[in-house]
Amino acid sequence: SPALFDYDKLAWFNAGYLRAMESARFLETAAAPIDQALGGRCLDRTLLASILQPRVERLTDIPGMIGFLAALPDYDTDLFTHKKMKTDPALALTVLTEALETLSSLPEWGVEPIHAALIGLAESSGRKNGQVMWPVRIAASGTAVTPGGAVEILSLLGREESLGRIRAGVDKLRPLIQG
Numbered sequence: 001s002p003a004l005f006d007y008d009k010l011a012w013f014n015a016g017y018l019r020a021m022e023s024a025r026f027l028e029t030a031a032a033p034i035d036q037a038l039g040g041r042c043l044d045r046t047l048l049a050s051i052l053q054p055r056v057e058r059l060t061d062i063p064g065m066i067g068f069l070a071a072l073p074d075y076d077t078d079l080f081t082h083k084k085m086k087t088d089p090a091l092a093l094t095v096l097t098e099a100l101e102t103l104s105s106l107p108e109w110g111v112e113p114i115h116a117a118l119i120g121l122a123e124s125s126g127r128k129n130g131q132v133m134w135p136v137r138i139a140a141s142g143t144a145v146t147p148g149g150a151v152e153i154l155s156l157l158g159r160e161e162s163l164g165r166i167r168a169g170v171d172k173l174r175p176l177i178q179g
Contacts, residue, residue: 015057026053033062039070043156047111051148068141069156072165075142077176085130092135093173098125099136100166109159115151139169 018026027049034048048066056062067073080092087095102121106113122132137150140162146153154162 011057018056018059019054021053023049023053030056030059030062033059034066037063037066037070041070043069047152047156051152055147065147068143068146069153072168073142075138077172079138079142079144080135080173082130082134085128085134087131087134089173090177091131092138093170093177095121095125095127095132095135096139096166096170096173099132100163100170103154103159103166104163106159109155111151111155114154118151135169136166139166 018029021029023046027045030049030052031045034045034052048069052062052065055065077089080087080089098121099118102117103114106117118132118136119129121127122129125132133150137146137153138144140150140153140157142165148156157165
């Protein structure tokens with residue numbers, strides 16, 4: 001009988017190979033697809049590689065995974081609705097407005113300060129962490145699936161770009177909610 005070639009198993013082996021690489025070697029190997037996706041945009045490559053390496057099966061997947069970092073895609077406000085997180089556009093508008101204020105006042109921009117600020121916002125408002133992180137991640141990425149969470153995305157984008165994307169999310173939701 002004819003031999004069968006299992007592409008899923010090949011992808012699994014390839015993913016294992018990529019995940020077993022030293023992080024510096026992975027960054028070197030993934031440089032071309034990362035550059036293709038970012039179009040020359042300068043981001044923290046070490047942080048980006050640490051987010052991508054455990055999730056990539058094939059290097060050709062990278063541009064599709066991180067394209068939102070180069071430019072915010074046009075997205076539907078339905079993405080703010082998440083049953084498990086119990087979020088909807090009205091809650092998202094409130095959270096994004098509060099997050100914008102909280103994040104604007106951060107003296108330092110990085111993974112730890114952003115994480116502390118957003119977790120603090122969740123605690124002070126009596127919300128679950130996911131009810132804060134989900135709307136922020138959607139506003140920052142414009143996509144339902146990302147290789148990293150809200151904190152990593154905001155850190156990669158930098159202060160100005162992150163706050164601009166959150167403002168754009170507020171502007172997108174405000175007419176929908178306020179009529």
